[in-house]
Amino acid sequence: MPPAKEGRVEMPQLPLSELRVVEIGSGDALGYCGKLFADFGADVIKVEPSGGDAARKIATLVDAGNGRHESGYFAWLNTNKRSLSADLDRPAGVAKVRALLESADLLLDARHPTVINASPLSHENIRRSQPGLAITAISWFGERGPYRDYAVTDSVCRSLAGLVKLVGPIEGPPVLPRDGQIGVVAGLTAFIPSLAGLYARDHQGARRFAVSALEAMLQISEFDTALALESGFTRPRIGINRFGRGFPVGNFATKDGWLGVTVVTPAQWVAFCNMIGLPELGPDPRYSATAERYLHAEELNGIIKPVLMHRTAMEWFQKGIELRLPLAIVPDMRELLTQPVFRERGTFAEVTIGSASFDAPVLPQHLTRSPPRPNGRSPLAGEDDDAALPAHRRLASRAATADDPLPLKGRRIIDLTMGWAGPTATRQMGDLGADIIKVESCQYPDWFRGTDPRGPYHPERTYEKTYWFQMNNRNKRGITLDLTTETGLTLLKRLIRDADAVIDNYAADVLPRLGLDAAKMLAINPRLLVVTMPAFGMTGAWSGCRAYGSTLEQASGLPSVTGREGDPPTMVHAALGDPIGGLNAAAALMLGFMHQKNTGEGQHIDLSQVECMLPLVAPSIIEQSVTGKSSVRIGNRHPVYVPNGCFPCIGEDQWITLAVRSDEEWQSLCRIMHRPDLAADPLLASAEGRREEEDRIEVAIRHWTSTVRPDLAMVTLQAAGIAAGVARLPMDLPGDPHLVKVGHWQSVDRPFMGPHLLPSVAYREGGADLPYAIEHLAPTLGQHNEEILSDLLGLTKPEIKRLRHDGIIGNVATSKQSKAKVAAE
Template identity: 75%
Template sequence: MRALPLSELRVVEIGSGDALAYCGKLFADFGAEVIKVEPPGGDPDRQIAPLVDAGGRRESATFAWLNTNKYSILGDLDQPDDTARIERLLADSDLLLDARHPTAIEASPLSHRRLREVQPGLAITSLSWFGEHGPYRDYLATDSVCRSLAGLVKLVGPAEGPPVLPRDGQIAVIAGLTAFIPTLAGLYARADQGARRFAVNAFEAMLQITEFDIALALEAGSTRPRIGLNRFGRGFPVGNYATKDGWLGVTVVTPAQWLGFCAMIGLPELGPDPRYSATADRFIHADELNSIIRPVLMHKTALEWFERGIELRLPLALVPDMAQLLAQPVMRERGAFAKVEIGASSFDAPVLPQRLTKSPCKPNGRAPRAGEHNDAELSPRRRTAERAVRPNEALPLSGIRIVDLTMGWAGPSAVRQLGDLGADIIKVESCQYPDWFRGTDPRGPYHPERTYEKTYWFQTMNRNKRGITLDLTTDDGRAVLKRLLAGADAVIDNYAADVLPRLGLDVAAMQAINPRLVVVTMPAFGITGRWSAARAYGSTLEQASGLPSVTGRDGDPPTMLHAALGDPVGGLNAAAALMLGLMHQKRTGEGQHIDLSQVECMLPMLASSIIEQSATGHTSPRIGNRHPRFVPSGCFPCAGDDQWVTLAVQTDAQWKALCRVMHRPDFAADPSLATADGRRADEDRIEIAVRHWTSSVRPELAMVTLQEAGIAAGVARLPIDLVGDPHLLKTGHWQPVVRRFMGAHLLPSVSYREDFADLPYPIERLAPTLGQHNDEVLRELGLSDAEIEGLHDRGVIGNVATTKKSGGVRLAAE
């Protein structure tokens, strides 16, 4: 059996939490020996519903999925003997993943500073809510509190409020992937550079979702308002629509898509109507257009509309519930789900979406019971790294070259992750088809004022890259690209599945040029299967995953999260896939194709709901902003216009503290409210009391007061508020830069710190202007000045956007 990419690694997990567990799952399912250290009695997350029979006791099915293919030992870190045993285990390990609170780590015999001294070859990654520095460091948090502070709540929901809080579990995937990428990059270079330590925090990890809305707000000078369920962004129609059978997800952005959509629904006269032809005008007339569109969509099923949309190259999606999702033939044929076993129980759950064709991951598998491997004999081994990385060492991916054939958000953000870690990223656009994040409407000032150089969000997604232009519809352009591929380590594209094959640049052709090339493709449903030609945006991916069906209140339509969630999720998964491919390449010298489905990348975000459906035969009703374990929990109004604070009472002691904050001794003395079950029976009355108190307090003061009382709470911030967030300012998240055409502006940083640094890596390169590095890169490929000039004269390269060609192959990225 072929060795998996991470089979040479031994990893130890200390602490609890689903972000830690998901990061560890990525290591374990790709072959690493992962040893989970649990407290006596087992990790408390083993008791989070849904529960299944684990052989004598009921345990969490979601916990089992997060911990497939791991070992479990018990250890009390307050006991010297157990601490010494774990330290001996670390002496034979490559990596420590640690989710203890920063203060607990600092006070422990297994502190990271001490481990760096006595075991310098041990790589370490810590995961926490807010990092090791800054005003929020010691704040208590839940998924909803963290999302609120990260600007991912306030814009979602009915206009009158409250904002919508999604289900738990999504931060685990974002933070787990965010930790996995730099950690694996450090391990990639460990033999030459030594072991690295990273500190990753979930708050900044979630800003990778918010950053597009922050850029929109900075460009506009304000944030768009919350205007209702499934009404968001600046486009229209965007949302979920009822059909004759099922829900249809629609995302129309470009003028061509609007014309195509109108033709599809049998109303072509709407397309050129001057009241609706511009995106902004459709947004203004949304209610009027919905009254026309909704009745028409009821004439066919969602599947009929979706399949017609594939033919017309429109970004549409089925919006399934969990039962429909698990039964979809496309998902089953691609192996998107596989069995998880724990004790006597088994159920289906999402498989990791990084589909490496030569070294695929284990498709889920067996999860350990607490302490199952206490007495197991682990094979002796010696780790590769013998020292810690030296100060001022090159970044871990220095010397790696990646060809970036992506556009928009998902692909560019994926490659940016590796550029942040030192890889040489060559971004390839063309003058005829620039990255569509430079602008989707080439009318008006696009060409004369070069507005394609001025969009804020393009700068965010394309830092730390070099940029060239090549017209790949020409023989000359393809010839240059082939020379670039011949010397590259990896290439990634997020074009629709049929685009590069029609140019003679399919996966086989690229690997024929360079057999060691890691090739990542990332269409919506992957490069294989009956839906491989489907077009998608981030919203389409969210719709197709089924996530809207478990978000919001029971009785509401499937509810979108208003943040194009699929793009950053796809980007993080693609970056992880690239790193796994590079690890395999380093060990074997082989390249391979990684067939990433961006819809499958979304499935871990709703794993708990998928697992519940598979394990129990049903999915729990949507409960709005309430929480299945924490009572009370929700988003409550504060003093001021549209001001909100999110809070969660996680323990009975916190309930007493909340009663003191609200000046309600009668609630504190009521024995029927002393437990979560008792409070749940009277949740309406409790929420009225909470609203009465929060409505009298401004949101910042409410958050600080609750946190000082030991209660998880956070302001529901707007994206633009984050530019002035005190924690982000203190920890250096925003880096001021100056770029041609843009002037002075702010760029976000990576969501981790290396070693014990207060600040993130500095941004080394700003996003390239169109064709900025043509001469530099082409000379590196050996082209002469005359050859470069000839390419420019023939329009193969350039630095100014030109009118698109008529006919030929359209380089559509989405």
């Protein structure tokens, strides 16, 4: 093997060091998926056209030396990779890639599906000659469906995914966040099944997956979809500094800096009122319930805002940690890069390309025995054309078939998670065949079964009827154990003894107080993966911080770069932190499984959910690091596409998002709007000229869109090759024609719930038209107690009966008043 190039550190203990991955195509999702492989040790070879990937020229640019200017964001996405030049429209380029694939384990292919099918390097041709090569195709809309060939941008995809319309001023327009987030979500979504397939490749063969970025983004909007399906309506757009259905939830100015607040439960409201020195507000019946505070938001704003100005954001935040309140400092990019809590955890590290260097986020999968490379060197285009690749032998020799089990079949995960983030992680694993044992207690069920135990919660068992619990807990088995008792803890330890992994998403101090910290669990089972995922990780001054998904978004700094200049830091009105944390935890589990398989060792995976959010803000972090400042917020406008925005259509609160990406598309838009005067205006012929006249152009667009139905506007613009998408509401998604056609929604029937719809995975295996069928619906409380306790732990029927009598296990949620009754039953 030739010596490693400067900056490329060979670390054979990394979980993926035995893999070779080839990337074809372009895009953020491809880059981020490949980065996950490369930074964890895989030999990743990026195939670029002569002259390099066009994304190398997207700002922010860094001076790489010798007159070369490279995209800092592109460099971050491609750390620790090789770059080979090959033009796939020429026979020589095709032959070069075909030879390269002969030694690869996985092909990551981001070419458009129609391009793939028409190419000599079609997947059908490749698999015919190389059945042992795993393939993952990554595209905006998948390989089938009416949107497959649509022109698209990040904002168009977000709009179709139901992630735009609820954000922004009440009167509109909805707010379009900055680019870069979809690539992270889709890249993670592609990485998880790809690595699961490689994990089982030696005995199951190589798998082919096709990943849809649109369906990946539905993992974020599905919570609001569930709420809409349950209630029959979607919450309204409530303003730029409000969040969700509660209050106070948003960003508040303080004496110095912005404070992110998320107060949900009655106890949190009382604690918050005590913290700000207004204890009389806590028990006030006008404000004690979440719904009442929501209705009195403006009145409460008038009371709360002046009080918060008496202290700094840091002072309030520190009080919040003491009171176990979900508060956050909302930093700008300069503050974010200098916060000691991140520097001490190694959250940022240097990226180099050519002679340039800058800081950027490190991958957040903090495996304590096998952490990722802390960023590193990114190759210049074609840098490895003349280098000899080290020999590599592919392990798989055949393609997986329909007779092969799912790749994680036989792996067992003890799921101690609640809510959204942790259950999302284990859902990913369950979808791929792992045996997930969800542990709740009758005294404290998963809070996604309901946060308010008053009213019908117990007598009508509403905890069995919440829609969002069903979505997050499919393909799992459920058990109840009272972990506040020695018996319950002992039974959990027995389950851990033979498990492959255990995961919790409690605050950092919860399980250690029960005597179940990572070290103690590893003492029980040295090959165990122990995944913890509090807001700021298990170490550091802020490890005790409580958080919801909104808290994580606030702490990541994302609101400081979203929206319009002069507005408060702007939230995206979907609890991003939860599904993003869940996807990252699932990726961490897969990486841990690979290390476990290679070495037989277990380890603690110390995940910080705030750090999981930082890749979504990486373009802005890199801009700050490179230039020393952040660009002003430009609202719905775009740094490259002109015009770009979300415009009103005919009907009440109807909107269309569109982007003009070229001068030719501008001419097409003028024809559609019947504006030959604009088409002929020389001032508007170029993007630079149109940017000077953006106000005038947007008036013209609004005049046309306000006369057209949004779906018709989308179809008309797409027919002309213009990227456009309807700003869907979450409740629109079950009826979206593309999602219906590709089978994203599966009809199921569960006790207490009756018939309802559940979402599918965001990928298809092989050439399948439909996703994996949902094998098991979310468990009712304690549904599998007898099955698990008898089959896995060998308990007898009398022993199980005694556990039920003592309230250690059960099938009914218990209040203080009903515990005695349940025990008697």
